[in-house]
Amino acid sequence: MRPSVDRSFAAAQDAVDPALVPKRILYTGAAMPAIGLGTFGSDRVSADEIAEAVKGAISVGYRHLDCASVYGNEHRIGAALRELFHCGLRRQDLWVTSKLWNDKHAEDDVIASCRQSLTDLQLDYLDAYLVHWPFPNFHPPGCSVESRSPDARPYIHDNFLKTWRQMENLVDLGLVRHIGTSNTTIPKLRLLLRDARIKPAVNEMELHPHFQQPELFEFVGAQGIAPIGYSPVGSPNRPGRDRTPLDTVDIEDPVIAGIAQRVGVHPAVACIKWAVQRGQAPIPQSTNRGNYLANLRGVVAGPLTGEDMCAIAGIDRNCRLIKGQVFLWKDNQTWEDLWDLNGAISQ
Numbered sequence: 001m002r003p004s005v006d007r008s009f010a011a012a013q014d015a016v017d018p019a020l021v022p023k024r025i026l027y028t029g030a031a032m033p034a035i036g037l038g039t040f041g042s043d044r045v046s047a048d049e050i051a052e053a054v055k056g057a058i059s060v061g062y063r064h065l066d067c068a069s070v071y072g073n074e075h076r077i078g079a080a081l082r083e084l085f086h087c088g089l090r091r092q093d094l095w096v097t098s099k100l101w102n103d104k105h106a107e108d109d110v111i112a113s114c115r116q117s118l119t120d121l122q123l124d125y126l127d128a129y130l131v132h133w134p135f136p137n138f139h140p141p142g143c144s145v146e147s148r149s150p151d152a153r154p155y156i157h158d159n160f161l162k163t164w165r166q167m168e169n170l171v172d173l174g175l176v177r178h179i180g181t182s183n184t185t186i187p188k189l190r191l192l193l194r195d196a197r198i199k200p201a202v203n204e205m206e207l208h209p210h211f212q213q214p215e216l217f218e219f220v221g222a223q224g225i226a227p228i229g230y231s232p233v234g235s236p237n238r239p240g241r242d243r244t245p246l247d248t249v250d251i252e253d254p255v256i257a258g259i260a261q262r263v264g265v266h267p268a269v270a271c272i273k274w275a276v277q278r279g280q281a282p283i284p285q286s287t288n289r290g291n292y293l294a295n296l297r298g299v300v301a302g303p304l305t306g307e308d309m310c311a312i313a314g315i316d317r318n319c320r321l322i323k324g325q326v327f328l329w330k331d332n333q334t335w336e337d338l339w340d341l342n343g344a345i346s347q
């Protein structure tokens with residue numbers, strides 16, 4: 001067991017008090033901070049820069065980190081966390097999520113993969129461990145969106161359930177406090193809710209003003225599953241391979257820009273305020289201290305008006321940015337096949 005130090009953590013002078021940050025109460029009664037720091041550096045941001053941002057973000061009041069083994073930086077984040085624990089941060093004051101990557105769905109791989117994340121993060125337990133995608137389809141990091149794995153398969157519920165049983169075992173073993181899904185549609189969640197012994201506590205899904213996913217958002221809420229929103233400012237710096245000519249830009253939307261100007265914040269902060277007020281837990285990524293602090297401050301500052309919230313509800317463009325093409329399993333498919341748009345699981 002790593003000791004939790006019984007000294008108050010030395011926060012930055014301009015820090016936000018973590019106690020003021022809204023919480024999402026999960027079905028277990030646990031409180032998850034309603035904003036987290038994203039840690040996916042993609043091609044642009046190194047593991048060391050992400051680790052530095054983690055230290056900075058915690059010093060300004062963040063207490064929720066969204067990690068994943070595939071981001072390739074958990075070992076650096078772990079080193080940063082160790083420093084913070086030595087400076088008095090207490091493990092129980094932090095919410096850490098990690099995720100099982102697609103090449104580790106096999107029954108024998110789930111627990112080992114979680115243990116590896118724990119080792120890398122230098123933690124004894126995770127607050128949440130998610131299945132990153134419901135497909136076991138693997139692709140090398142940074143590959144072209146046209147690339148396909150010859151072993152790729154559609155969603156097979158019996159196989160997913162075997163993975164999920166191991167996720168449940170992680171809870172029994174005390175390695176993980178909550179398990180959850182990510183990039184999972186309503187038809188797949190229905191099957192999982194029917195068959196799970198331990199139901200998902202969270203579903204991580206793309207959510208921003210131009211992609212509000214109202215049906216899935218309402219579904220998970222009705223099932224007592226908390227929605228965590230990724231790419232909450234519309235991932236403005238994502239790599240070129242993840243862009244298409246039809247993609248829209250949330251932070252350039254006149255409604256977002258107008259609200260931001262009136263409130264006196266960057267449009268990204270307006271997106272974050274909307275997200276928290278709507279009821280999701282956004283996990284914006286930033287390595288810029290001014291930006292991640294502004295995002296956190298935006299969450300504890302006065303709310304958007306009801307008119308603002310209605311205006312943003314009206315600008316949904318159904319514009320999915322993270323399309324997931326590389327996980328397709330057949331030729332001549334389009335990315336829409338990953339998302340069960342007609343209400344049935346695509347085969």
Ligand SMILES: NC(=O)c1ccc[n+]([C@@H]2O[C@H](COP(=O)([O-])OP(=O)(O)OC[C@H]3O[C@@H](n4cnc5c(N)ncnc54)[C@H](OP(=O)(O)O)[C@@H]3O)[C@@H](O)[C@H]2O)c1
Binds near residue numbers: 268292294
């Ligand atoms: N479960 C999944 O499959 C999945 C998929 C994608 C992402 N995620 C998670 O979600 C996190 C966030 O998603 P994302 O990185 O795609 O997109 P995002 O958070 O919407 O956008 C990140 C970008 O926004 C900029 N930004 C953030 N706050 C800003 C502010 N106040 N003013 C100006 N610019 C700002 C950042 O630049 P600066 O660094 O310059 O501030 C960064 O380049 C990821 O890091 C990852 O943890 C999960």
